[in-house]
Amino acid sequence: MKVNAEIRPGEIWPDDRGVHINAHGGGVLRCGDTFYWFGEHKADTTSSAMVGVTCYSSKDLEHWTYRGVALKVSDTPGSDIERGCILERPKVIYNKKTKKYVMWFHLELKGKGYAAARYGVAVADKTEGPYTFVRSGRVNPKIWPVNLANPDTKALTEAMNRKPELQWWTPEWMEYIKQGMFTWRDFDGGQMARDQTVYVDDDGKAYHIYSSEENLTLQIAELNDDYTAHTGRYVRVAPGGQNEAPAIFKYNGTYWMITSGCTGWAPNKARMFKAKSIWGPWEQLPTPCIGPDADKTFGGQSTYVLTLDGKQGKFVFMADIWRPEHPSDARYIWLPIKFRDGVPVIEWTDEWNIVSLLSD
Known part of the structure; x- marks a missing residue:
């Protein structure tokens, strides 16, 4: 591990080829001492999926190696993931029972705008893929x-x-x-599923968290044992509250969820919720962000919370600064989550060293 593992939020972040990392709206999966970052490949002029989901790997969370396209869009007309569809916020979790890697994402069918409001699922035998598309659909009809x-x-x-x-x-x-x-x-027909994430709890149970009901209400749905489908058990969170971009983590027996309001590509003030059970009730708290542009989440929108050591309270907040006029130039905000009086705080810093979070 390099001792100068510096994270610079909002700046160009080159991979091993010197190319700005193209993994937007994504999440990070840790496998042993290696981290895998999955995200949307953004083109220069469109936010539609022209390539698919990309994968990068790292040992220190600063220096990333391009591992290729984990899930490719399809050239078959009528395919759910046909090139030109909208494929957003991919997250990968590992199933210890099946020894499969499972990817969940928000999917909109090509040429249909945001009307489909579906989830998508793909599986792989290796972390970096290739992932095989399984299905898409609405939730729990x-x-x-x-x-x-x-x-x-x-x-x-x-x-x-x-x-x-x-x-x-x-x-x-x-x-x-x-x-x-x-x-x-x-x-x-089933519940709408747009901005989404997935979360594996301490007991191995997995959950799909997504913006539903025309982005007015969050829902949390339990996944089955192989993580590829819903069990039928789900709850509504903050009905009518207009929350999207959910990112969830757990510390000292409390579940925390960071979300955003619904303002399209424009940034807004982050929200935060807490609960003692993932089924709720969920209590809303003020934004966890402090510092310049905290009322606009530093210009970004939450995508994921990376848990480095849940027992020691070591978490990284991940967000994207969207640039719809030039999607591939979207930037990343990674900041450490600190706890003050038992409440998460995300404070802006121009540069920080991640080694202390990685060390035991």
Whole structure:
């Protein structure tokens, strides 16, 4: 490990070829003493997926080696992952039982904008791939979330039928949203899944966390034993709160989740939630960010929290500074998460050394 492993948030970050790392909206998986960074390959002029999901490896988290395209888009017309689709926020987890690597991502079908709102799943035998696409779809069709077990479907149906009388963003409309109007609307076909992450808990259980209900409500859904499908058990978090970009971690028995508001590619103030159980209830707290541009998450948006040592409280906050006019030039914000009075704090610094977090 190099002693000068310096992280410089927001700057160009070259790989072993001298090329700016192209792994946006991604996450990092640790395998022994090697870290693997997976992310969206962004083209110069479009945010659509023209290549797929890229992979890089590192021993020190600063110097990264390009490992190639882990999941390639398809040239087959009509494929769910056809070149030109929207493929965002890929995350990879390892299943100890099957010894497979499982990738989850947000998928939008080519030419359909953001209407599909699907998850996608791919699997591989090796960390860097190649990954084989398994399926895409909506989440948990014909199943109610456990914290909305007995909704008044008659009232919700009547509300949905009152268009355009029932206007969006009115107090009455928002109250119906909180009661599950969009959950009911999507009940048969399954819940929408956009900005997403996956999380493996201490007991080996895995969870899919995603923005749903037109980005108005987060949902947390349990995955099955091989991590490739949902079990049907899920909850709604912060109904009507407009949260996306979830990043989750756990420290001293408390689950923490950092999110953003919904302002498209433009940055906004990060939010933070905590819970004693992943099923909630989740309590919202102020933004964890402090320093210049903290009210805009330093110009970025959360993508992942890398756990280096959960017991010792060593975590790295990962975010992207989006540049939709030149997507491949999007930058990365990596900052250490510190705890003050038991609460996570993310403080801006122009440069920091990550060796102390990597050392035992």
